[in-house]
Amino acid sequence: MPLWILLFPYALFLLVFGVFSLIDLYHAIRFRSGGFSAFLLTVFYLAGTASILYLSYLMLSTLDWNTTIGSPITGHPLGL
């Protein structure tokens, strides 16, 4: 089983994260009560999200995703 299989649940999480982020940002903009505070809040959130995603990319992009995850039953090494 290749390691890149791990990326499927990650992609699913990113999808859910994106949907919830859009709902949050919609609320922040639609129901804002101040002139500038909603804008600052939105920028703050987007900057934080971009930072986490960028750091994640830096870590994940260096990995060899074609490494095979083995099983003790089949005798292949796990590489843990």
Next chain:
Amino acid sequence: MHLGHLFKQKGYEHVVFVLRRHPFILLKSVILFVVLALLPAGVIFLLQHVNPNVLLGSISFPIVAVAGSIYYLAIWLFFFTAVLDYYLDLWIVTNDRILSIDQEGLFSRTISEVDLWRVQDVTSEVKGAVSTIFNYGNVYIQTAAEKERFVFEQVHNPNFIRQRIIELAEEDRKYHKVPAV
């Protein structure tokens, strides 16, 4: 503050208070976020003391990296939702009425209003050591029309707000020919 899109102001109406929960309530969420953000660092530190290579395997490192990314994105989203919940909960007091805008989670938003002249009884409550130190608490507003009370939750200086609402209600009754309560 621009409030025109939240409610339609009458010609003679002006905003007296715009209230939110005390900032200390938001600080609790900030502290929780910082603790949760530092937690994996502590776990990694401990694991490295037990076995320095445990997180560096060709399988374990990608798992930890993906799990870490998911963890930090999740707590960031929860933190932002908590900040938004704080930011969107609002009580507006004008010289004519009181509006309560209550955001509960992502999919529930309640907006209610009451005319000031209907206000019968106003109670302020400061409970606990932290609330007393930071001077925040609840203000309960009982109206003639409804059995349910209007509540300003964890607002700064509740005693002053109670006093001011009583004054505003008395002032408003003069324009509605209602005998003083």
